[in-house]
Amino acid sequence: MRVWKRLLWALLGIAALAMVSYELSQAGVRPVKLVETGLLAMTPLALAAVGECINEKAGVINIGIEGIFLITAVVGVYWAEVFNSGLIGILMGGVFGGLIGAVLGVLSTYGKADQIIAGMGLNVMSLGLVQYLLMAIWAFPGIHIFPRELVVPRLSLPFTELRISPFTLIAVAAAVLATLMLGRTLLGLRIRAAGDKPEAVDVAGINVNHVRILASALGGFLAGVGGAFMPLGWFGGLVKEISAGRGFIALAAVVFAGLNPLLALIASFIFGYAEGVAFTIVVTPGVKEVIPFHFIQMIPYLLTIIILAIFVTFRRFPNALGKPYIRE
Amino acid sequence: MSGEVLVEARGVVKSFPGVWEHLILDHINFDVRAGEVHALLGENGAGKTVLANILSGFYTLTSGQIYVRGKPVHFKSPFDAIKNGIGMVHQEFTLVPSLTVVENIALMLRKHNPLSYPLKEVRERTLELSERYGLKIEPDRLVEHLSLGEKQRVEILKVLYWEPDVLILDEPTSVLTIDEARELFKILRRMAEEGKGVVFITHRIEEIMAVADRVTVLRLGRKMGTFKVSEVGKDELLRLMIGEMEPVRYERGRSVEWGRVVLEVRDLHVLSDDGREAVKGVSFEIHEGEILGIAGVSGNGQRELAEAITGLRKASRGRIRLMGLDITNKPAGEIAKLGVRHIPEERRRMGVVEPMCLAENMIIREYKEKTFSTAGVIKSKVITEHSKRLVERFKILTPDIWDTEVRILSGGNIQRLILARELWKGPKLLVAFHPTYGLDLKAVTHTHQHFMELRQKGAAILLISEDLEEIFLLSDRIAVMLDGRIVGTLGAREATPEKIGHMMAGVGAS
Numbered sequence: 001m002r003v004w005k006r007l008l009w010a011l012l013g014i015a016a017l018a019m020v021s022y023e024l025s026q027a028g029v030r031p032v033k034l035v036e037t038g039l040l041a042m043t044p045l046a047l048a049a050v051g052e053c054i055n056e057k058a059g060v061i062n063i064g065i066e067g068i069f070l071i072t073a074v075v076g077v078y079w080a081e082v083f084n085s086g087l088i089g090i091l092m093g094g095v096f097g098g099l100i101g102a103v104l105g106v107l108s109t110y111g112k113a114d115q116i117i118a119g120m121g122l123n124v125m126s127l128g129l130v131q132y133l134l135m136a137i138w139a140f141p142g143i144h145i146f147p148r149e150l151v152v153p154r155l156s157l158p159f160t161e162l163r164i165s166p167f168t169l170i171a172v173a174a175a176v177l178a179t180l181m182l183g184r185t186l187l188g189l190r191i192r193a194a195g196d197k198p199e200a201v202d203v204a205g206i207n208v209n210h211v212r213i214l215a216s217a218l219g220g221f222l223a224g225v226g227g228a229f230m231p232l233g234w235f236g237g238l239v240k241e242i243s244a245g246r247g248f249i250a251l252a253a254v255v256f257a258g259l260n261p262l263l264a265l266i267a268s269f270i271f272g273y274a275e276g277v278a279f280t281i282v283v284t285p286g287v288k289e290v291i292p293f294h295f296i297q298m299i300p301y302l303l304t305i306i307i308l309a310i311f312v313t314f315r316r317f318p319n320a321l322g323k324p325y326i327r328e
Numbered sequence: 329m330s331g332e333v334l335v336e337a338r339g340v341v342k343s344f345p346g347v348w349e350h351l352i353l354d355h356i357n358f359d360v361r362a363g364e365v366h367a368l369l370g371e372n373g374a375g376k377t378v379l380a381n382i383l384s385g386f387y388t389l390t391s392g393q394i395y396v397r398g399k400p401v402h403f404k405s406p407f408d409a410i411k412n413g414i415g416m417v418h419q420e421f422t423l424v425p426s427l428t429v430v431e432n433i434a435l436m437l438r439k440h441n442p443l444s445y446p447l448k449e450v451r452e453r454t455l456e457l458s459e460r461y462g463l464k465i466e467p468d469r470l471v472e473h474l475s476l477g478e479k480q481r482v483e484i485l486k487v488l489y490w491e492p493d494v495l496i497l498d499e500p501t502s503v504l505t506i507d508e509a510r511e512l513f514k515i516l517r518r519m520a521e522e523g524k525g526v527v528f529i530t531h532r533i534e535e536i537m538a539v540a541d542r543v544t545v546l547r548l549g550r551k552m553g554t555f556k557v558s559e560v561g562k563d564e565l566l567r568l569m570i571g572e573m574e575p576v577r578y579e580r581g582r583s584v585e586w587g588r589v590v591l592e593v594r595d596l597h598v599l600s601d602d603g604r605e606a607v608k609g610v611s612f613e614i615h616e617g618e619i620l621g622i623a624g625v626s627g628n629g630q631r632e633l634a635e636a637i638t639g640l641r642k643a644s645r646g647r648i649r650l651m652g653l654d655i656t657n658k659p660a661g662e663i664a665k666l667g668v669r670h671i672p673e674e675r676r677r678m679g680v681v682e683p684m685c686l687a688e689n690m691i692i693r694e695y696k697e698k699t700f701s702t703a704g705v706i707k708s709k710v711i712t713e714h715s716k717r718l719v720e721r722f723k724i725l726t727p728d729i730w731d732t733e734v735r736i737l738s739g740g741n742i743q744r745l746i747l748a749r750e751l752w753k754g755p756k757l758l759v760a761f762h763p764t765y766g767l768d769l770k771a772v773t774h775t776h777q778h779f780m781e782l783r784q785k786g787a788a789i790l791l792i793s794e795d796l797e798e799i800f801l802l803s804d805r806i807a808v809m810l811d812g813r814i815v816g817t818l819g820a821r822e823a824t825p826e827k828i829g830h831m832m833a834g835v836g837a838s
Contacts, residue, residue, distance in 0.1 A: 187442035189427065189435050197424040203386075203416075204436045205407020319425070327386065 006256065006263050009310075013270045020277055027286050032161045034276055039168045040234050041279075042265075042272030044069065044226035044243075046171040048250035049257065049264035050178050051222030055101070056259055057182060058215030059195035059320045060108050061115045062101065064122030066247025068220060069227035071126050072097045073242045074133045076228025077146055086152040090167065090228040097224015098217045105216030109209035112324040123247070131240050144238040152233045165233045167225070174222060175265035182261070191215050195318030198325040208325045223250075245301060252304040256311045259318075267307075275300045331362030332397065334494050334525040335383060335414060340392035342378055344736075352378050354549045355392070360494055360525035365516050367540035367557075368529045369569055371768035373725050373738055374546040376529045377419065380496045383527070384416035385409030407438070413493035417500060419739060420676060421483045425472035429465055429482050430454060436489050457488050461515045473602045475627030476503040476673065476762075477794070484515075495519060496527040501535055502765050505625050505794050505832065506825075513539040531768040533565050545569055570770060586804075587616030588651070590788035591637070591757050596646035598632040606632040608812035609646070614757070614788040619779065621803030622792045622814075623828050629812040630792045631673055634759050637790070638670040639663040650757060664693060667756035671746055671763045675739065679746040682735040686726050687715040689734050690749050722748040723774065740767050751778050758782060758789045764798060776802060796825060808832055 025031050048065045055062055062068075072093035080089025104122065107113040131142065138144045154163040182188035193201045194211040201208045230246075231238045249271050257263035278296045281287050336359040342352045353375045360366050368376045381387040383394065385403035394401050396412045403409045406416070423432050434450045451467055458465050463481040471479065480503050487495060497516075501509040516526050516539055528540060536543050536557060543560065545552040545568040552568040592613045600606035606629040614620045624630060635641035637648055639660035648656045655663050664670075672678035680689045691700050691711055700711055708730075715729045724744045726737060734742060743765070750758065760779070764772040779789060779802055793799050799806055800823070807817040808831040816831050 181443075184445045185443045186434065186437055186440055186445060189431055190442070192427065193424040193432075193435050196426045197422065199422040200424045200432065200435055203406045203410075203422045205405065205410055205438045207405075 003258075003260060003263065006258060006260070006311075007266075009256075010263065010266045010270065017270065017273050017277065024277070024280060024284065024287070027284055029280055029284055034273070034280055036162060036164065037276030037279055038269065038273030039162075039164050040272070041275040042269045043165060043168045043171045043233070044229050044246055045250045045253055045272055046265050046268035047167075047174060047226035047229070048223040048247065049253040049268050050171070050174045050261045051101075051219035051226075052250065052254045053257065053259045053261045053264050054178055054182070054191065054222075055105075055212075055215045055219035056254065056321060057195050057318060058191045058212045059198065059318055059323065059325075060105055060212050060216045060219075061119065061322050062104055062216065062219055062223075063116060063119035063251060064100070064104065064126075064247075065223050065250050066243055066245065067119075067122035067124075067126035068097045068100050068223040069230065069243035069247045070130045070241075071100065071133075072224040072227030073231050073238060074130055074137075076224075077144065077150075077231050077238050078133075078137055080150045080228075080232055081146060084150070086150040086232040089150065089232045090152065090225055093228020093232075094221045094225040097227060098221035101220015101223070102213055102217040104220065105213035108216070108322075109212050109324060112326070115322050134238070134240060142240045146231075146236075146238070148236060150232060151236045165229075167229050167233050170225070171268075172265060175261045178261040192318070194325075195320055198320050199327075202325070202327060212325075223247075226250075249300060249304050252308050256307050258311075271300055271303065274303055331364065331523070331525075333359050333361050333395075334397060335360045336395040336398075337379070337383065338393050338395065340379065340382060340394070341390045342375070342382060342387065343390050351390075351549050353382070353389075354551075356546070356549075356551050358383075358544055358551070358554075360527055362493070362523045362525055363520050364541040365520050365526040365528055365539055367536040367543040368527060368546065369531065369533070369536060369543050369565060370546035371531055371569060371770060373548065373740065374569075374768075375549045376546055377498055377738070379546070380416060380498055380527065380529055383409065383494075384414055384496055386416070410490055410492065414496065415487035415490055415492035415494070416496040417480070417483050417487050417498065419498040419502070421479050423471045423479055423482060423486075426470065428468050428470055429474075430467045432471055432482060433486050433489055436486055453489070454485060457485055461485075461488065461518070462511060463515070470602065473600065475625075475631070477505070477508060477626045480504070492524070494525040494527065496529070498529045499531075500528070501530065501532065503626065503762075503794065506796055507829070508625070509535070531569070533562050533569075536565070537562065547571065566769075570768075586618050587786055589613045589615055590618075590651060591790065592647075592649040592652075593637070594647040594649075596633070596636060596648065597644045598629070598636045598641060599644050600629075600632055605644070606812055607636065610809075610812075610814050611646075612807060612814060612817065614790060616786040616788060617783055618804045619783055619789040619791055619802050621799035621806045622790065622809050623796060623799050623806055624794070624809035624832055626794055628809045630809055631761070633809070634670070634673070634761050634790070634792055637663075637757075638668060638759055640670075669750040669753075669755035669758050671750055671758070671760040673761040675742050675746055680734045680742055683733050685730050685732060686719070686724070686734055686737075686745060687711050687729040689745060690715045690718060690729075693749065694753075718748040718752055721752075723771070724748065740771060743767055744771060747775055747778065751782065754782065754785060755787055758787060759792070760789060761792045762794065763791070764793075764795070772798075796828060799828075800825070 021031055021034050052062060075096045076089040076093030079092035080086050104118055107118050108115045134144055135141060154165050156163050190201055190206055190211050194208050198208040201211060230242055253264050253267035253271060256267040278299045281296045282293055338357055340353055340356045344352060356379060370376045382389050385406040385408045401412055430447060430451045433454050434447055454467060463485055465481050500512060504512060519526055540557050542554060543557055544554040594611050596607055596610045597605060598607035622630060632641060636643045639658055642657050650666055676682060694700055695706060700707055722744045725741050764775050783789060791802055804820050805817055806823045806828060807814045808828055
């Protein structure tokens, strides 16, 4: 399906959200607040989704984003406390995410592993690992509150009332840079070729596995930044199920985008904004009494399922997606 | 002819352990000299492609040694070979379908900064090379929209980009028209004159006579000898290639009475993948017991026509009737059930499911029928018997039928598998696209025999081929397709290669 068709769907989604926002503003909610929450919720989704676009272009599916989110959230907070800096914490989250991505890359190339199973393993393992780490590091089960100063401060956007996180800007920049990298560099050509026809990369004397591991590490890095951003740039605290399925929502955004990083950004905004709306509805007097809390909480996930159902058939997968490259 | 030895293989052995009974290559000696075209002749499974893949670093050898300009080398990857000046044009192309022609060639820039994008240079150099060797291309089209012939030209350009000393071409003429092949031979001669060594793989002896200086004959992994082309006769080469057995002849027999109209196509319009109108109002009919040959350079709408008839592609306008029944835009499965069979253009991509085994591929059309399954559970015994019978009858070379992925079979054997699956039931209509592309002489004869048998039984066959010889040999009527239209139809008696050739080229069409 062509880009503009996806874009049309995205505009439809934005229009629907705008209508809801208008209704909420009638109920006394400040639109700025809605956008701010939406952008915060968009950030981890967009970072991970852009990263996933890159590694899927190269032929590596990483369905373990949820796992990377969970692990890097904990790792990020740990290093933030060690260095007393939220920024370093988020960066370390990225580094760890990159490492996990690289390992997944090695498994799915040299290891010839089934990428779906590897990703599932990562997701399942992270559930236990996070609880263990919380106990091992802070000796308290399931939750950890860190000093307020560690949360990366938000910036005021000039000419507006908006206050946004620098990492939101980084997510937008990542989408733009990823688009340029994939479309306007030799590296991008190699990545796209590695996913679509690895033999072509091989005859050029370029190691297919290296390209794929690099792409997988890049994807993991971005997901890791997103994971550490959740406690250190957004919530200001750490709980064991902090990502709450956002890793899967990011995957849905990738499917919607058809591996186009800019569309992935837009999709992430729609999902993020929907989440922000849900948050807001829950606390808005006059609305929260009418619609049950759990129903509203369900909205982002429902949206995910609907989008997946519509777009999964429209998607043009790279030919060699998920398949290890074996020359002979 | 007595130029420097550029590449030499000594005592090369290749075995795929536990898969084949004989060695794929059994102590082969082979060399290529500067300024010569050295042909590799052999049937499917003779080991030509494997030897070429070893010389070009795609496969590692089991034992033996390769020398480049007298120095021993060990190729671990295709690029090792390229660094040593050996480039190969593969039969199955190594092009990325989702990239454009220029992007595919830019992929070869290994040493450039990976964050740079010197597409302008690549385009200029590509156009220069394309001019120099007469390889016409459109640099900005997506490769997935190109025809086989066009893809091959891109593939050759890709290899030429490195200015290799030795160029290996694996069955390059099988996708070309006669004129294109002649053009290619000129190019090969030009390369040889420039002092390059050219290895030219083929199973067509005429082509060797036309272009090669020396020829090495392989049979079932063994070398039968190397000869100067000027000192060896066609008959001797044929005998060395296929053994003592006489090539099978079959009865042409034009006595079949045409019956009812089986396929009727009226004013058919079909779009190509990139949304252009590829078939622009085509009408024809085929009767029982008739073979209609469609000649034409690939990329003139043949693929879209075949896919519209078999239900793989929507027709945008027009009607297709099978035995009077309207099948326009019916699902492919439904059309197949009515007795339409299809030998598709790209056998690996469309003809088989590569990661599945032979037996599974064999029943992929009929697995739901009671013969092969009960309540969704397949009857493996019946299927084994069925597959064995077809393997025997169609002479498919395969290690076994359940345990090997079809992926590892050679192109010729995959084609035999497809033929077996599509023909065994005796279809009403067979749409055959390049049915003998890449097959050796014996297999071609074999296939043609099956076609004649089908015709005798009253089936209709739509034969789409760029191989004019094949078209002339089999067809009762010959239609020529050019730019999405049928520019003329001739009866087999009135058609001559000149007339058809002119029509294909778009001059003096009647």
